[in-house]
Amino acid sequence: MNSSEVLDTALRIYQRLGLTFLRLTAAPALLCLASIGFIQCFVLPELFLTNANASGGQMIEDVSGALATGIFVGGPLFLLGLAYSSTMVVSLVSDYMIGATPDPDAAASAARSMLPRLFLVNLKEFCLATSGIVVSACWMAFGGYLTSVTRQTDAVAGVVAGTGLIGLAGGGLLFLYVIARDALAAPVAVLEDAGPRIASKRSRELIRKQAYHPVGTGTIWSLYLLLAFIAAVLMSGTWLFAQILSLTDRLSALLSFLPAEQVFIRAFELIPTFLVIWTLTPVWATVITIVYYERKIRLEGFDIDLLASEITRSNRALGAER
Numbered sequence: 001m002n003s004s005e006v007l008d009t010a011l012r013i014y015q016r017l018g019l020t021f022l023r024l025t026a027a028p029a030l031l032c033l034a035s036i037g038f039i040q041c042f043v044l045p046e047l048f049l050t051n052a053n054a055s056g057g058q059m060i061e062d063v064s065g066a067l068a069t070g071i072f073v074g075g076p077l078f079l080l081g082l083a084y085s086s087t088m089v090v091s092l093v094s095d096y097m098i099g100a101t102p103d104p105d106a107a108a109s110a111a112r113s114m115l116p117r118l119f120l121v122n123l124k125e126f127c128l129a130t131s132g133i134v135v136s137a138c139w140m141a142f143g144g145y146l147t148s149v150t151r152q153t154d155a156v157a158g159v160v161a162g163t164g165l166i167g168l169a170g171g172g173l174l175f176l177y178v179i180a181r182d183a184l185a186a187p188v189a190v191l192e193d194a195g196p197r198i199a200s201k202r203s204r205e206l207i208r209k210q211a212y213h214p215v216g217t218g219t220i221w222s223l224y225l226l227l228a229f230i231a232a233v234l235m236s237g238t239w240l241f242a243q244i245l246s247l248t249d250r251l252s253a254l255l256s257f258l259p260a261e262q263v264f265i266r267a268f269e270l271i272p273t274f275l276v277i278w279t280l281t282p283v284w285a286t287v288i289t290i291v292y293y294e295r296k297i298r299l300e301g302f303d304i305d306l307l308a309s310e311i312t313r314s315n316r317a318l319g320a321e322r
Helices: 003-048 056-097 104-129 131-149 156-181 185-191 196-207 217-244 247-254 261-269 271-300 302-321
Strands: none
Touching: 003 056, 003 104, 003 217, 003 261, 003 271, 056 104, 056 131, 056 185, 056 271, 104 131, 104 156, 104 185, 104 196, 131 156, 156 196, 156 217, 185 196, 185 271, 196 271, 217 271, 261 271, 271 302
16 A cells, blocks of 8 residues: 555544544543643743853753653653553554454553553654754753853854754654654554564564565655644644633633632643544554554565465364364
8 A cells, every 4th residue: 555545544444443542542642641731831941941040050950950851751651651542552453454353452451461561662762763852952051051151252152052953953853754764663562572672673674665665654754744734723723712712711710719720721721732642642553553564465465374374264164163
């Protein structure tokens, strides 16, 4: 299948199994939302609103502390939710792809048993993918340090900060490239019982160009565009709906007597983000599972092996009946 056929197949499966996906992934999506809310409320303010009167060393310390907090607290929370959701969706889509009846209970059981392994797989990919962003952020922090210890007419600090911004853009592209290259690591870990190192290696083997077979990352980049479009529609639609009905103001007036009013308002403002996570994580897991089988069929003749095993089982069943 080409990229458009893979995405069409994924959307058809989502239409068929979407309610099951959403029912099983609601709680993990809340865990991912908690991670994003934590980063927005506690990490980003520390990262971008450092004390202007602080010394250069203090600024670097503040930025480093914010990065470490986001990576070691917010990151694992998100990866746990992503690992649990991905395992369930991969199991269900795999059943559908091989002609079996999707079993939600078996998928949930597999998610619980494979959670530590898939968490390590996601953690490895996360560290590799965010390396460029972390280095660029540290470089920008160094530019802030130079600003505090050099004259205002000195252009070195500005050059360092400018290259840091360019590095952030490059780090973002590196993030997308690494995720696309190792996108099949999750299906490999779930369906082939592989660890983090083997899963990443196997993903790269399946997705790279071989002989006259094209590289498989084109579908992943198409998926990026699809997910970005759906996310934009969901975010803008919910925002416009809230603005037209003045829901935030009404909620603020309704909860004005509570001491924790801002907490509830902040939680309400995160609803669009939750909808994006909740609905798009299954789309991602569905597509990478289809790509996994498409590459196995294309490169390894998986469909022939599956047909042969079915014929063998049928012959054994006939022999047992006789």
